[in-house]
Amino acid sequence: MKTLLSLLLALALGSTAAQAESGNKYGGEDRGKPVLPSQSNNLWKQECGSCHLAFAPGLLPAESWRKVMGGLDKHFGADASLSPEENREISAFLVNNASNRWRAPTAPLRITETAWFKHKHRELAPGVWKRAAVKGPANCAACHTGADRGDFNEDRVRIPR
Numbered sequence: 001m002k003t004l005l006s007l008l009l010a011l012a013l014g015s016t017a018a019q020a021e022s023g024n025k026y027g028g029e030d031r032g033k034p035v036l037p038s039q040s041n042n043l044w045k046q047e048c049g050s051c052h053l054a055f056a057p058g059l060l061p062a063e064s065w066r067k068v069m070g071g072l073d074k075h076f077g078a079d080a081s082l083s084p085e086e087n088r089e090i091s092a093f094l095v096n097n098a099s100n101r102w103r104a105p106t107a108p109l110r111i112t113e114t115a116w117f118k119h120k121h122r123e124l125a126p127g128v129w130k131r132a133a134v135k136g137p138a139n140c141a142a143c144h145t146g147a148d149r150g151d152f153n154e155d156r157v158r159i160p161r
């Protein structure tokens with residue numbers, strides 16, 4: 001019995017290790033975790049989606065989300081304050097599902113200031129961000145047709161004229 005248990009345990013451990021290694025990493029990117037978890041959060045969608053796209057938790061590391069959620073009264077020139085209960089619920093959702101896909105060691109407040117963002121968009125001419133239909137790099141949904149579902153696949157990018 002004891003040997004059977006340890007055999008099963010060894011098999012289970014072996015298979016998780018294999019999963020972690022199996023191809024979810026390429027080009028230095030860890031795609032093991034979705035940008036938006038399948039179990040979303042209604043309060044986040046409602047509160048953080050009222051002024052702009054509700055930016056998916058996987059777009060910033062946990063430390064960035066802590067900073068963003070700690071300064072909502074002075075949020076990029078806007079007051080986005082929440083009650084302590086709402087803040088706690090949304091913070092937990094963002095931090096628990098934060099990025100492990102791209103590293104952003106300086107924990108910037110802006111997704112658009114992360115090195116990975118600049119790298120992914122390096123081929124876009126600077127003038128594109130200024131187009132009336134784009135309105136700046138933070139307006140992900142202008143080009144990423146599935147942005148609200150956390151889908152940033154380059155196959156579904158349409159740059160407005």
Ligand code: HEC
Pocket residue numbers: 047048049050051052055068072075076077078079080090109110111112113136137138139
């Ligand atoms: C009252 C309006 C308002 C609400 C509510 C709001 N935001 Fe913002 N947010 C802004 C403005 C304005 C900007 C700056 C946009 C720009 O520079 O293009 C911004 C920018 C951001 C950015 C940086 C985007 C980038 O990469 O440039 C993040 C991240 C962000 N908000 C997260 C949140 C989160 C999380 C919530 C919910 C707790 C939230 N916002 C709710 C107004 C709001």
Ligand code: HEC
Pocket residue numbers: 059111112120121123124128129134136137138139140141142143144152153154155157159
């Ligand atoms: C002006 C249009 C535009 C805007 C606005 C924009 N993107 Fe992109 N994005 C692109 C294009 C074009 C590519 C593909 C680049 C390439 O393949 O050379 C891309 C690529 C990406 C990728 C890589 C996709 C992959 O399959 O590797 C991610 C992730 C991404 N964008 C996220 C974002 C986020 C998050 C925002 C908003 C904060 C945003 N983008 C705003 C045009 C845009």
